[in-house]
Amino acid sequence: MTEATIRPIDVAKIQKMLTQKKGKMKVLLSFCVHCGLCAESCFLYRNYQDPTYVPAYKAINSLGRIYKKKGRVDRKELEDMKELIFKNCVLCERCYCPLGIDIPSMISLARTICRSQGVYGVYPYAVGEP
Amino acid sequence: MIIAKVKPLEEVKTLIKDFKRILTVGCAGCMAICLAGGQKEVETLNTKLALSFKKDLTSPLIEGYTVERQCEPQFLDLLDLMVEDYDALISMACGAGIQFLAERFPNMKVFPAVNTTFVGVNRDIGWYEERCQCCGDCVLAFTGGICPVTMCAKVLFNGPCGGSQDGHCEVDKNIPCAWVDIYKRLKAQGRLDQILDVFPARDWKNQTLGTFVLEEFQARYSSKDNEGSQR
Amino acid sequence: MKSGSNLEKILTKGIFAVTGELGPPRGADLDAIREKAKHLKGMVDAVNITDNQTAIVRMASWAGSLIALQEGLEPNYQMVCRDRNRIAMQSDILGAYTLGIRNMLCLSGDHQIFGDHPYSKKVFDIDSMQLITMVKKMRDDGKFLNNEEITKPPRMFIGAAANPFGDPYEFRVFRLAKKIAAGADFIQTQCIYNMNRFREWMKQVNDRGLTEKVFILAGVIPLKSLVMARYMQKNVPGMDVPEEVIKRIEGVDKKKQASEGIKMCCEQIEEFIEMKGVAGVHLMAIEWEHRVPEIVEQAKLLPRPNPKDLE
């Protein structure tokens, strides 16, 4: 993973991805009322009762942050985001929002952006390490 | 991914009617995505069972817990302590998940609540279609990405058979004939030569229990103490 | 000579061959087969003994073939890929050949969903094309599918089916070429009603010179009634029954529909005799065996060459 950590963040690439989905994502991020009703629909929140597992929290603190900074995020921010969207979420696409916000697509876009910068979810068992 | 369908309520109910404390274990992997065994299905099943038992004037304790995936040991760790205070488990995982759960808790009575159907795709919400039979020796390169083993009812490698008619399989009007589609796609791509020669008889490699260790992990598991799974 | 069977001799001598079809009974009923065989004896050069047709359980094809053999009728032993894997197939071929069966038909077979055991497990270990290659390898190379030597190779005369009307139409000729490359010696086509389509198909076959490499027998089923014609049109997979045929049968009153069917069938046969590249006719008169003599006679195909003087 060393090579990936040195490589600078390709902001242009991120921005390209952001603008591609801009119409949908900006609207979704804007009209989330932070009511927390999506929490119970996420089995991980149910199991751990920890607010960082609330679907809206995951979306806002990953994609929300990237959009707010218009793609100019540094590697540390992506690394912080990594746990949120790769470990705290299995993308089972079952989070329910009473307003109909499509949370899975937001988290999956955040994942795609992270992956495009060499930031991947590290699974509990080390992959490829003999 | 693996697709499954929830078992009829009555069938599940008869399985657990003699137990007082039941835990329904959901799986948030493929089962959640194909709406068969995720957390919401666990709750739905539990509610239905509770209502149904109420009619029979018995009220067993039925609780639910969903894990990320029942097919990975570390996600079952959480259940180690919980399982003691139940007499039976209902697993809403696919065939693999439920066996892993049963293997993990050998003295617990574990019952399936879903029928695993096939490895398939999500055509749309609630509409699933088979794509792969895991035959272990993929020929999709030669058939333009359409699998003769799964999509052809007679597993032909030199189709189409005499029975295909206006594009659908003789077996069912709604099932397209795989070989007609293969022919069309290869023709469009100018690769018709792929299916002009006789495809030789196949070695079916999936006849014994499928198990393998990746090269880079050979050393890790070669020591005597863990021969195969700890059945 | 590949197998020295009566059918092979007739075809190689260029005589217009006639093959029939006989469905074994749904019971251990020796007389049923003998009775049917009696009708066909001397009327056809060889008779297909079907192998659990439409996936409905019947007496085994090899058993039916042996009984036909005892009755002095040369059997075409049909084998489908639905019920046996390659081990069972090879051992059946050895057994059948040892007891005198010389002609074989390699078919994919109807899917078990049609039959009386719709949810039995399918085999389809190898498909009809691979079966043809296997039988050819056993005969010509004297080897099993896994290349091991066979002590005494079975020398079968290999037959296969072809559906000139199946989908996709333009690929059918390629598929026939594949079957010939695989090792088919003679081909029995799907039953023909759409004569124009068949003529077109035969033209393509002739243009590719396939008729030099294989004997093609045109398949016909005489229509007994309008009900049967409609049924064939609607429910039988791979069957192309044009409206004119339906109208012709409809045009005649009930009692005479059967003879009209036979008349039409004989017209077809006459045309096949003249047609370039057609080496014979395959008369599928299932459950109508007793009318075969009448049909064959009316189509002026009698007398059939006597096996003895064909040496």
Place this chain on the structure above:
Amino acid sequence: MQFAVSLKNSIFGQHQAVAIFTSLLHILIFILPIFLLAHNLLLYESWNFRLWSFSESLGDKLTVLFLILALFFLLRRVVVPKVRALSRTSDYFVWFIIVTPFLTGFMCYRQWFDYHTVLIIHILAGELMLISITFTKLDHMIFFFLARFFIGSEFSFGRGTRTW
């Protein structure tokens, strides 16, 4: 049976209090200003057209109910960890935007403090509320109808045609 199950799995089934209060609150947000006697009188004076309206006491009681509900949601936002973690300053700011018009309206009716200044604040607060619909999360007022019935997933009321 099926109804009981889907009810149990619905938002109402999971959080009865929040579901009822939020529905009540949203109804009040709409009906209170529209059917308030005072507003209709103003309407009548300028366009001599008026709608049905509550009696003054009913309007007053409903406003009190609204303020209580609003307070409940503020407390929920602060106390409940899962909501607190989600909250941003904009959420509290929007809470005030929504509450001030009702609060000042209530005070105008009661003529607390100097009626004129409170009235002006009430009018400004009302306008601020309407303006802020497009700038803050209040735009869920509009997008709710676009998103809720179009999502293709299992939670939409309609068949759901949108698969973005």
